[in-house]
Amino acid sequence: MMLPFDLAVRTHGATVLRVCRAVLGPGPDAEDAWQETFLAALRSWPELGEVSNLEAWLVRVAGRKAIDVLRARARHPVPVEELPETVVAPASDADGHAAVWTAVATLPERQRLAIAYHYLGGLRHTETAALIGSTPEAVRRAAADGLKTLRDRYDG
C-alpha cells in the first residue's frame, strides 16, 4: 500500500472509532482498540497489497482488536453486562452525543457487535457473521433488534 498512511487515518479514523465505541462503550477501551487497529495497519502497511475496500479491511482489524478486549474483560471479575454503569466513563464529547454511545453499550453483546460491524462499519452480514462467529441471519436480526431498542429509547 503506497497511500500515505496519514490519509488512511484522516479518511477512516472516524468509522473505526465508531466501531470500537459500539463494541466497547465510549471509554478508554475503545480508544485503545482504535490505537491497536491503526498500529497494526501501520506495521503491515508497506507490505499490504492494494486493498479494494480499505475501510472494510480496517473495520475487520478493529473488530478483531475489539473482540480481544471483550475477551480480556470477560476474564476479569467485572461482567461485561455491568460495564455501562460501573466501568465505562462518559466520553468527553464536545458535540454532546456521548449518550448514544452509552446507550449502545447497554445493548446485548450480539446486538452491539452487529451494529458495530454491519451498521457502522459497513461490513456485509456474511462478513460480520464470520467475524463474530454467527450466521448472517442472526446478525441481520441482532442489528435490527439493537437499532429498534435505540430508536425506542430516543423516541421516548
Added chain:
Amino acid sequence: MTTPPPAGPGSVPAFSVSEAELAGLAGKLAHRAEDESLLEVAYRIVDSPVGRLLLAATERGLVRVAFEREGFDGVLSGLAARLGPRILHAPWRLDAAAAELGEYFAGRRRQFGVPLDFALSHGFRLAVQQRLPDIGYGRTMSYRQVAELLDRPGAVRAVGTACATNPLPVVVPCHRVLRSDGSLGGYLGGLEAKSTLLELEDRAVAA
C-alpha cells in the same frame, strides 16, 4: 461510503465523533509510531507570509517544504511513493524547522541550521541545490552565474530545472536565482511568493 444515515424522526441519533477527538487519537498514534520506529516521514503545516507551507522530515532531516498551491495531498502522495508510505502528522518533529522559518519570515534569521535531507534530489540537480545556500541572504544570482559557479557554464537550463524542482524552497534559497536580465524567472510557489521573499530579505538587509 459507510456513513450512517442522518438522524431523522424515529431514527437513531448520529453516532458522532468529533474532529478534536480524532486529532487527539492521531497524535497519540504518531507518538507510538515514533517509539516503534514506524514513522518514515513526519509532517506539519505552518502559516507564513507566502501562504501555508507543508514541512516534512525524515529521521535525517527536513526533506520537503511545499507551497499550498502544489496541493498538500498530492505532495504527501509523492513523498509516500519516493520515501515510504508511513507518513504521519507529527508536528513536534518539525518544531526546530518551524521555529527557524518563523524567525526567517520575521527578518531575524539569515541562514538555516536544521539538518537537511536531500533524498529527493540526485545528480546535477542535487549539486545545484546544495550550492544555492552559498548565495548570501539578500543577494541574487542569475541562472547563468550559478551554472558558472558549478563549472558547467553550458548548463543554464539544467540550473533552471534544478531550481524549479528544489524540494526545500525558502530553506534552500532558489528564490535568489533570477534571469540574467533581472526578471524573476519561475518559482514553484508562484512569482508573488518569490518577490515576497526577495523583498523581505531586502528590507532586513537595509534595516
